[in-house]
Amino acid sequence: MSEPSTSRAASVRPAVPEDGPALGELDRSTWSTLHAVQPRPQPPYEPFFDDRHPPRDILVAEAVNAAGETVLAGYVRVVPPTPMVCNAHVRQIQGxxxxxxxxxxxxxxxxxxxxxxxxxxxxxxxxxxxxxxxxAPARALYEAEGFAVEGVLRGEFFLAGRYVDDVLMGRPLGP
Incomplete structure (x- = not known):
């Protein structure tokens, strides 16, 4: 996807197939109705990577944990939102x-x-x-990084006994 980048918080690099088990565990440990529309994962767990979710679409962050070890701290999935040529100028964060x-x-x-x-x-x-x-925490972070609300699908999901909006956000990518 891109060259690795480093910040005080984390080093970010493209995922490799060997990251799959750790990414699967991260996904399961961070599951929450705050952001998930799918039910909580149950054993037997599906592999993190598959034909629709290959390593090339994932960037992983590594950071130093409390034990002083550099370990996987997070990930982001960036993909074209559709396979259409007329939409090829857009990428979408899908996780x-x-x-x-x-x-x-x-x-x-x-x-x-x-x-x-x-x-x-x-x-x-x-x-x-x-x-x-x-x-709210994710929305605030996205807004701080230049994303703006571009649409709201009111009551799009029924989660944990209530209707929840699906908020569409976007931003231009300057030079």
Whole structure:
């Protein structure tokens, strides 16, 4: 996707197939109705990577944990939103997760910035995402990184006994 980048919070690099088990565990450990529309994963677990979700679409963040080890701290998935040529100038974030121990350390911000850089390197001039309306922390982070609300699908999902909005956000990718 792009060259690795480093920040105080995390080092971001393209995923490799060997990251699959750790990414699967991260996905399961961060599952929450705050951001997930699918039911909680149950054993036997599906592999993280498959034909629709290859390593080339994922950037991973590594950071130093409390034990002083450099470990996987998060990931972001960046893909074309459709296979149409007329939409080839757009990339979409279709998944972002940060380990609980790494939250508040700038890992999410590093991943978003790396996603924008990767999209730009692929020739995109715009990036979009969808976020659940009640996910205030994610929305605030996206807004701080230049994303703006471009649409709201009111009551699009019924989660944990209530209707939740699907918020469409996007931003241009400058030079």
């Amino acid at each position: 972002l997760a940060v380990a609980g121990w790494a939250r508040g350390r700038g890992v999410g911000r590093s991943l978003i910035r790396a996603a924008c850089a990767a999209a730009r390197a692929q020739g995109a001039n715009r990036i979009t995402l969808r976020v659940l309306g009640h996910n």
